[in-house]
Amino acid sequence: MHDLEGHDGSQNPEDAGDEQRLLSLEHLGLLSSPTSILYHKLASEAGLVWSCAPCYKAGTPSPGEAMLEKYHPKLIEPKWQKVWEAEGLHRAGAHPERPKLYVLEMFPYPSGNMHMGHARVYVIGDLLARYWRMHGRDVFHPMGFDAFGLPAENAAIREKIHPRQRTLKNIETFRGQLKRLGLSYDWEREIITCEPEYYRFNQWLFLKMYEKGLVYRRRSLANWCTGCLTILANEQVVEGRCERCQSPVVPREIPDWALRITRYADELLKGLDTLTAWPERVVTMQRNWIGRSEGCELTFPLCGGGEAIRVFTTRADTVFGATYMVLAPEHPLVARITTPAQRGAVQEFVQRMARTERAVRTDEKATKEGVFTGAMAHNPFSGEDIPVWIANFVLAEYGTGAVMSVPAHDQRDFEFAKKYRLPIRVVIAPVGRPAGSATELTQAFVEDGVLHNSGPHDGKGSAQARRDIAAEARSRGQGGPTVNYHLRDWGISRQRYWGTPIPMLECERCGTVPVPYEQLPVRLPPEAPITGTGESPLSKVAEFVHTTCPSCGGPARRDTDTMDTFFDSSWYFARYLDPRNERLPFDRAAADRYLPVDIYIGGPEHAVMHLLYFRFFTRVMRDLGLVGIEEPVARLVTQGMVVRSSYRCPSHGYRAESGVVQDGEKVRCSECRAALEVRLEKMSKSKHNGVSPEAMFEQYGADTARLFCLFAAPPEKDIEWSDAGVAGCFGFLRRVWALLLRHQERFDVLRTLDGPVDEARLSPELKAFHRLLHHTIERVRRDIEREFQFNTAIAALMELCNACKVFDALTAGGPDDAAAREALRLLGFALRSLALMLAPFAPHFAEEAWEALGMPGRACQQPFPSFDPKLTVQDVVTLVVQVNGKVRANLEVPRAAPREEIERIALSDERVRKWTEGKAIRRLVVVPGRLINIVL
């Protein structure tokens, strides 16, 4: 059925590559037979090894005959993936008596293909999952798909493919790629957010939050993305632009549903202190984002009217210096207080601001401009009447949307006052110095100091005055101490099709009515006119919109927006626990068993949005009695990007590696010979610097890809994709393979020698190796557990493999020869340990090795090797001899040598005497087992 195109570089995942054929073999009634039989059967059925791979010896090995001449991942990997799946080795919950561990990676949005950035995250998670399973944990390690979202909808507009169809196809592809990486997920837990079985509980949670007053309808200025044609949450606006498509964002008045995340602002902030296993920078970013600011609200009555202006300030101590006030152009009072004489100018200004892009408006370099409203307000502290202006730099959504302006002590106010010739009054003097005069100020004095020109408060320090003035305001009923947050409520309505319908109705008689729980899910209609014009597609689906009111039975209209997809991903970690539950989002007992997530791995780009919502929802779910935890994630790992060189030609744009030529130091475009700009950038199709996992599997196999992802750098750093580095990892696996092969004929003997090694019978070389082996186990465990330093753990394994050379000299002694038997015992121990330690890193390889060694069971289910702390150190150490801090000699001494002995050996050494000759020794510093420093 497949076409007969060759293997030449076709990227089509359906291309009949060799292992594809292996995977598609459905004759797996064989799974109950020994895997070696299965594997040979697979191989010959696939026509792979014996007919076409030049690296194999010709001929068909008989079942039971062990290893192939060369390491061939293409053959090994599909085999073990089938075995794991058939034997259900990665399923959680099989051992309720064991301690649990929930390892989670941020689930993907299934775009067409998995890329290396994805692979890296999953490989890190999988390593931890596999490692801890070998330590006897009941590991919960699920995977699913974040399936709603704009890209599918945009693609639908472009390519006329239904988002659902496209998404499901992508998931299919993606899932296949995940499986080919050998990731140990419990696939029975899979969730797909665009399925009604999932999103009905988005709706359920929305309704519960509505009941709790955590959801409200608002009609305010929303962030409208001119590219995506929908409103965005505050978090999705980056530098005034859409974080997704970079289009300008403009204010637009669209009614939406908002979640009252601000009600949890303080709790979310305090909770940060408990997140000791989160990266510092993520905690800091969240702290900044929540942006708690303690201050004071003050009321300024308008002259000649009952109305008053409320302002928020952190500098109540400067209130006597407030010489004018400024409202945001959108402030509701503006229209009412503007005098007829100023109306024209004010209206013009307000309208201009309404059209201004957020990016332009909030650009710090934008000049401050404003218009006088004609109104005056009364400063209740100084007793003065001061003018009320509107200006571009005052934001409607922060504080009260109005400020008191103190030009002498606030830089913005200062600039504004200078520009419009507004009065400046100095009311704070630097401590210990006289207050300057307003006329000689060149910039605002913004620090705390001593009050001045402030009536009864003169002479007080700023901090004291702030407290007193706030208290005074409160006692007069004109404000008082208050707290403000940078965090805003989370608007979740999106004017798009591909998302969760919002379960709310508008009834002509009853007003806003929630959809009753028993009517959930409100299903997304299968078809809707997806036009991308900015109107909600659902509003044009008459049979969706028109419904009956559940309370009065009269006609009602459904809400036609869909939810922000961050809603979906805010609680998915809990749905995995109980993904088929039709009554509740998940069962409380399952939550109590597995939550919180012990280790969560994902990109730092989610430091604020996703992770803040995650924490918010966890608290909401706690208040709904769904979970018993406060924080969803105990330990967070933010991994770096996968980057690779990109080449950009001034006239031909980004060039693929095949389109560049090396010319000495320079790299040139193969078309026009122009020098190219070389940069390290995140892999992407558009920059032509990507490496597809498919290509990796094809060339080196999943184990090598996994190994490289872990070896290239520690998790939090970016890794630079290096084809040579990948080849190096492949080479390592091949060397281990060759090592096993060299000792193949001994496997039968090794298997029988499993008792403890008797050091006394080992040669000095083997004794040193024995200790290195124990030390390696210690290092690998420590690197994984404490530091997440997988790169150094792999380095340790490489060293161990290199050290195994000592066994090459092993001569065949009979089993009666005690020394030879001990050496073989050690060899067996080493090979088995190496195989098992590799299991979390290169799992297919490890299984194959384990099987070849003739060991029963599966490598991934064995206990991780353990070490004897007494044996992790060498008994002969290299002692460094320094003279005045400079290294002059290295000495081999017994580790346990007494201090006097060490001093004697060191001082009598010829190389040392050369430096100490004829000089008095002032001091001898001895660090046992390490060094001796002779100070002259």
Next chain:
RNA sequence: GCCGGAGUGGCGGAACGGGUAGACGCAAGGGACUUAAAAUCCCUUGUCCGCAAGGGCGUGCGGGUUCGAGUCCCGCCUCCGGCACCA
């Protein structure tokens, strides 16, 4: 501007509470095997002076503490990330 983080060979990166800087891998050079190439294996590889033995200098820069500093302290520089007219 504010808040984080990082600067180590030709490259990616090591160095547990201050104790041989450069583990491990890549690249490079030399050699072995081969009719040849590939693959594989062995050796060398921070830098400068030296035939060598040996020595000098080296972890962004300048100081300091210490017998001893990549690591600790003070002052800078550069790069990356986040926030940014938040009152």
